[in-house]
Amino acid sequence: MTTTSRVAMLRELRPPAERPFVLEEVAIPPLTEGAVLGRMVLAGVCGTDVHILHGKVPIKLPAILGHENVCQVVEIGGSKPLADITGQPVQVGDLITWLPKSCMQCYSCTILKDQSKCERRIGYGGWLPAWQHPYLVGGFAEYVWLLPGSDIVVVNDVAPEAVVLGDALRVMVHAVENVGGICYGDTVVVQGSGAVGMMGILLALDAGAGQVIVTGGPAARLDLVRELGADVAIDIFGVRAPERIAQVLELTHGRGADVIIEATGVPTAVAEGLEMVRINGRYVIAGHYGDAGTVPLNPHLINRKQVTITGAWSADNSHFLRGLTLLRKLSRETLDKLVRPRFSLTDINAALLATERQETVKVVVAP
Numbered sequence: 562m563t564t565t566s567r568v569a570m571l572r573e574l575r576p577p578a579e580r581p582f583v584l585e586e587v588a589i590p591p592l593t594e595g596a597v598l599g600r601m602v603l604a605g606v607c608g609t610d611v612h613i614l615h616g617k618v619p620i621k622l623p624a625i626l627g628h629e630n631v632c633q634v635v636e637i638g639g640s641k642p643l644a645d646i647t648g649q650p651v652q653v654g655d656l657i658t659w660l661p662k663s664c665m666q667c668y669s670c671t672i673l674k675d676q677s678k679c680e681r682r683i684g685y686g687g688w689l690p691a692w693q694h695p696y697l698v699g700g701f702a703e704y705v706w707l708l709p710g711s712d713i714v715v716v717n718d719v720a721p722e723a724v725v726l727g728d729a730l731r732v733m734v735h736a737v738e739n740v741g742g743i744c745y746g747d748t749v750v751v752q753g754s755g756a757v758g759m760m761g762i763l764l765a766l767d768a769g770a771g772q773v774i775v776t777g778g779p780a781a782r783l784d785l786v787r788e789l790g791a792d793v794a795i796d797i798f799g800v801r802a803p804e805r806i807a808q809v810l811e812l813t814h815g816r817g818a819d820v821i822i823e824a825t826g827v828p829t830a831v832a833e834g835l836e837m838v839r840i841n842g843r844y845v846i847a848g849h850y851g852d853a854g855t856v857p858l859n860p861h862l863i864n865r866k867q868v869t870i871t872g873a874w875s876a877d878n879s880h881f882l883r884g885l886t887l888l889r890k891l892s893r894e895t896l897d898k899l900v901r902p903r904f905s906l907t908d909i910n911a912a913l914l915a916t917e918r919q920e921t922v923k924v925v926v927a928p
């Protein structure tokens with residue numbers, strides 16, 4: 562039985578180019594009743610990880626990052642049967658992922674009934690401290706040690722490459738829900754062509770959108786956007802904002818889009834989106850996890866067009882479970898385009914650098 566795990570330890574915040582991760586061996590603590598030891602199969606690298614390295618998302622050090630995870634169950638603590646959040650048994654050999662754990666006791670969990678705003682959420686991959694038990698608290702590692710009561714989902718029937726997209730997709734499921742859904746035939750504008758934006762495109766198409774228009778970049782990503790089925794992809798590096806707005810209006814008989822999904826994290830995109838939305842249209846802001854500052858907005862647009870504006874913060878377990886419907890449908894060809902390249906744990910710093918450079922949509926790490 563293995564007694565130690567290799568981990569990519571983050572002891573100091575530095576940009577990816579300065580190689581912030583150091584490989585270390587960490588002792589695997591004995592399992593307690595209901596705890597799970599998993600061997601990592603695949604971990605997605607998230608834009609959030611890059612933000613963490615730049616100090617824009619606060620975490621405590623030392624930390625083990627990696628929150629988009631698939632592992633194989635190696636051992637389960639104790640003798641009681643274990644089930645995932647849907648009631649399905651969890652057994653040794655299963656492929657599983659696990660979701661941020663909400664306390665179900667705080668004001669947000671009990672009164673607001675909103676797990677995604679839990680005040681005491683437990684998240685692997687940076688939010689649980691790596692200097693105390695159970696130590697193996699992130700996916701950029703050989704093994705993970707899941708606390709008893711973790712929100713596990715058995716994913717034997719989903720490709721690991723699809724599961725790691727579930728982190729971005731669950732946010733989009735939440736966003737579409739908050740904005741009141743997508744009606745069959747709707748014109749949807751997705752602002753942003755990162756992993757979250759890509760999931761927004763796939764979700765809008767799957768929900769029956771009549772026309773999906775994407776504003777994003779760089780060009781290679783927009784080629785992919787078109788291959789995924791978007792009707793129009795507008796390059797933000799080649800087309801200025803007034804022309805982008807004009808194009809959306811032209812594509813919608815001068816009326817504007819029914820639904821706009823913001824997935825950029827760029828404040829000016831919000832002002833732009835308000836120009837693109839139709840009368841009585843709906844707008845959801847989902848790309849601003851970091852505080853990127855303010856932007857001048859024209860309230861007259863909101864007033865005159867009666868725009869419904871909402872936000873979506875992270876997601877709850879139901880959003881992930883519903884997202885699995887789409888993840889199961891993704892073809893191998895699509896997954897190969899979205900999820901690449903694959904790095905070994907030894908090359909973790911290069912994986913973060915590739916993510917920072919936005920060379921592809923979802924970089925992954927396999928131990």
Ligand SMILES: [Zn+2]
Nearest residue numbers: 607609629728
């Ligand atoms: Zn993520």
Ligand SMILES: [Zn+2]
Nearest residue numbers: 664667670679
């Ligand atoms: Zn809570």
